[in-house]
Amino acid sequence: MSPLRRTLAAAAALLTLTAAACGTDAEAAGQTTTLRYQGSVGQVTLPELAADLGYLGDVKLDWIGNVTGGPADIQATATGQSDFGGAFNGAIVKLAAAGAPITAVVSYYGSDAQTFQGYYVRQDSPIRGPRDLIGRKVGMNTLGAHAEAVLKTWLVQGGLTPAEIGRVELVALPPVNTEQSLRARQIDVAVLGGVIRDKAVANGGVRTVFTDHELLGAFSAGAYVFRDDFVRRNPETVRAFVGGVGQAIEWARAQPRETVVARLEQIIAKRGRNEDPSLVRYWKSSGVAGKGGLITDREFTTWIDWLADAGELKGERPKPGDIYTNDYNPFASGGGAA
Known part of the structure; x- marks a missing residue:
């Protein structure tokens, strides 16, 4: 050895x-x-x-x-x-x-319970469940990765068909710009994680639709x-x-x-x-x-x-x-x- x-x-x-x-x-x-x-x-x-x-x-x-x-x-x-x-x-x-x-x-x-990726909307948004995302824009840091996989898992569990899931528009955004894009109504849902998420929550005016921790556990x-x-x-x-x-x-x-x-x-x-x-x-x-x-x-x-x-x-x-x-x-x- x-x-x-x-x-x-x-x-x-x-x-x-x-x-x-x-x-x-x-x-x-x-x-x-x-x-x-x-x-x-x-x-x-x-x-x-x-x-x-x-x-x-x-x-x-x-x-x-x-x-x-x-x-x-x-x-x-x-x-x-x-x-x-x-x-x-x-x-x-x-x-x-x-x-x-x-x-x-x-x-x-x-x-885990402290650090997770959340799917956030503006406080006044009508979005509550999977079906509400049809025809909406979801901003995330990159496509084909964690945020997209978790989102589509949630949509499938919510009963959406492949065609309906295809109508949910995914938008790639730098993490530092995602919160701003949500507040400017350029996107309807923002995927926020870690310190960027905590900063957005501390700024107020947003709420969680679901999180990957809620969906999959730690x-x-x-x-x-x-x-x-x-x-x-x-x-x-x-x-x-x-x-x-x-x-x-x-x-x-x-x-x-x-x-x-x-x-x-x-x-x-x-x-x-x-x-x-x-x-x-x-x-x-x-x-x-x-x-x-x-x-x-x-x-x-x-x-x-x-x-x-x-x-x-x-x-x-x-x-x-x-x-x-x-x-x-x-x-x-x-x-x-x-």
Whole structure:
């Protein structure tokens, strides 16, 4: 067993020593220790938090720009423009089923009682149920991902036919503009999540039609992926990344909310991208269900079945085990931070 694995398996290992061992192992093996990635305006990703906390050891992050949607992020990873990317698990299923050589390695967002995606309307809107959406416009951050899949699941459960669902118009909007578009009556429903949702609710004048948490319960909804060839060449770097992200998830879960928010504000201030830090002040949780970002079959089978039933998957349904792995996550064997 390598020094890295012995360190990660030690239940009470010091986090700084664990992270340092990860980075040292990767460097000693001649592996890539700088990971190119895309960020999000005004927000702090879990890898960025992990790096700031020192959980990535010698593995460094190289920000190459921002992205507004998960499908574009993992497409960039699949084509080699970035080293890792994150997206809704259904989008990962679609890309993998299309033949992209990618594997999901750790969950990074999800829905729980504190953090969820809600479908919001103006307070005076007549929209109450699924049938009220026929002929209406729904704004969301990207098409073909989490928001669309959850919406269509809700519409199907509400008894709408495929033809009726086709009359619900989906509009792609940057998350920071969605609330404004709803209030300006450019759209009828806004899909809002996380800190953007909390900010809109705090501004008043909107109400919830339904949420993904109400519909599906608590679940991890998206994961970070690497290309398979990158994983083969750089297994210890991937292990360090996954372990660090897992530790960041558990750090945020264990800290008082004010402590996490203060850290996120500090990260935004230090990186100097001329961003508005107000969004992170509404942070509540990552929403990740599994300890340390562990992934479960259910978090992929739900969307494999939905995509197959919707006719968006050709041939045999992919198996979850062919799309994700927990092999690089120290929490799978009881390691990582407690």
